[in-house]
Amino acid sequence: MxxxxxxxxxxxxxxxGGAVYDALRIAVEETGVRVCPAELQTWMGTEKRAAITALIELGGGDPLQPADKVDAAFDSFRATLDKLYTEQPxxxxxxxxxxxxxxxxxxxxxxxxxxxxxxxxxxxxxxxxxxxxxxxxxxxxxxxxxxxxxxxxxxxxxxxxxxxxxxxxxxxxxxxxxxxxxxxxxxxxxxxxxxxxxxxxxxxxxxxxxxxxxxxxxxxxxxxxxxxxxxxxxxxxx
Structure with missing residues (x-):
């Protein structure tokens, strides 16, 4: 039962409307790496700081340099998501x-x-x-x-x-x-x-x-x- x-x-x-995908991709690409669509799909549904860290590494970047890179990308993700949700709730x-x-x-x-x-x-x-x-x-x-x-x-x-x-x-x-x-x-x-x-x-x-x-x-x-x-x-x- x-x-x-x-x-x-x-x-x-x-x-x-796919806003989470878009916001996550934008936040990671702002760090200077390219996000592969297949890798983005793989990390969807995971905790977002973990996803950002993994996608930066997969794109050839270093998530620890500078030390606040992941935190800054997460803040960007939230801001972009809020904007997208305002435009299309x-x-x-x-x-x-x-x-x-x-x-x-x-x-x-x-x-x-x-x-x-x-x-x-x-x-x-x-x-x-x-x-x-x-x-x-x-x-x-x-x-x-x-x-x-x-x-x-x-x-x-x-x-x-x-x-x-x-x-x-x-x-x-x-x-x-x-x-x-x-x-x-x-x-x-x-x-x-x-x-x-x-x-x-x-x-x-x-x-x-x-x-x-x-x-x-x-x-x-x-x-x-x-x-x-x-x-x-x-x-x-x-």
Missing amino acids: ITLAVFDMAGTTIDD PTPIAGVPEAIAALCASGVQVALTTGFSRDVAEGILEQLGWSIGEAAAPDAPTPATVVDALVCGDEVVAGRPAPYMIHRAMELTGTLAVSELIVAGDTAVDVQAGANAGAAITIGVLSGKLDRQAFEGQPYTALLDSVAEIPAYLATRG
């Missing part, structure tokens, strides 16, 4: 709010995990009118989507593909058994983290930048078009 669903944010539950992926509501109604808790820092993640959720662990105010103009927990990449020892964000979500929601866990995400590291966490079900979703071929060889249970399909998928499993 599944009692906790752990979902990624950008590309999985939230459509940001993120929106929920179609059917996802309804899927989250259906899961909650069936007794499944829902947690979000992300490579963003908490201030960025909470800012996105606030833009969407989504709440963490509390219902929307009675006078809210539209019903908010409510999730039970949020875990960010800078709050654990290591981000994806390490399982720690998922295990932290289990801790926050009081989930004891990985056999009660479903994990979903739109990148390779999302499904790797789910497998590393020991999740009963790990779902790759095609709502982000990756197609079916890009998931080949990854440790997923199933590939779905969207998180919107998960309630029906679970219903077919009994």
